[in-house]
Amino acid sequence: MAWLDVAGDEIVLRLSLLERLGGFVRGDGRIPLTAIRDVRAVDDPWRELRGLRSPGTNWPRKVAIGTWRFPGGKDYVALRGRGPGIVLELQGFEFSRVLVSAREPQEVAAEIEEALRV
Numbered sequence: 001m002a003w004l005d006v007a008g009d010e011i012v013l014r015l016s017l018l019e020r021l022g023g024f025v026r027g028d029g030r031i032p033l034t035a036i037r038d039v040r041a042v043d044d045p046w047r048e049l050r051g052l053r054s055p056g057t058n059w060p061r062k063v064a065i066g067t068w069r070f071p072g073g074k075d076y077v078a079l080r081g082r083g084p085g086i087v088l089e090l091q092g093f094e095f096s097r098v099l100v101s102a103r104e105p106q107e108v109a110a111e112i113e114e115a116l117r118v
Contacts, residue, residue, distance in 0.1 A: 002065075002078035002100050004086060004108055006115040009033050011088070013098065019078055022057035023066040029076065031093065038089035039112045041105030045085030048099050049077065067095075075099060088112075 002019055005012045013029035020026065042048060046061060049068060056066015056077070064079040073096035079085060084105045088098040102108050 001080055001103075003102070004088075004100060004112065006111055011036070011112060011115075013076075013078070013100065015078065019065050022063070023076075023078065024055045025066075029098075031088065031090065031098065033116055035090045035093040036088055036112070036116060037091045038087075039109050039116075040087050040089075041084060041102070041109045042087055043084050044082075045079050045087065045099050045101060046082075048085075048087055048097075049079075050075065072096075086112075 002013060002015050005014060010033060011031040015028060051068040051070030053066055054069050058064045061082060064077045068075045068077050075097040076095045077099045079099060079101045083101055085099060085101045086105050086108050090096060
């Protein structure tokens with residue numbers, strides 16, 4: 001499962017090998033804290049999906065990994081299973097949002113919010 005780490009002045013999106021393959025990406029993603037407009041925990045991150053997968057992997061309600069394009073932008077998605085997740089709203093970055101499954105989304109969101117205040 002993908003996870004988000006606060007590392008200095010950025011968030012690192014850590015992906016497993018299978019997630020990298022399924023999402024057609026190399027390495028971990030890095031998001032500067034200055035690009036984060038909002039962070040929120042959600043009970044059902046699948047409801048946040050918008051647009052069409054391109055490129056990536058999608059098996060509805062099971063796995064969604066990769067880029068979702070919509071009119072005016074694109075989101076990066078790393079969802080697995082039916083559990084809760086995190087939504088990062090971004091500005092001035094390659095993606096408009098990042099959606100990630102998370103076992104403890106409130107704690108992850110609080111950690112990111114704390115890093116944003118520093």
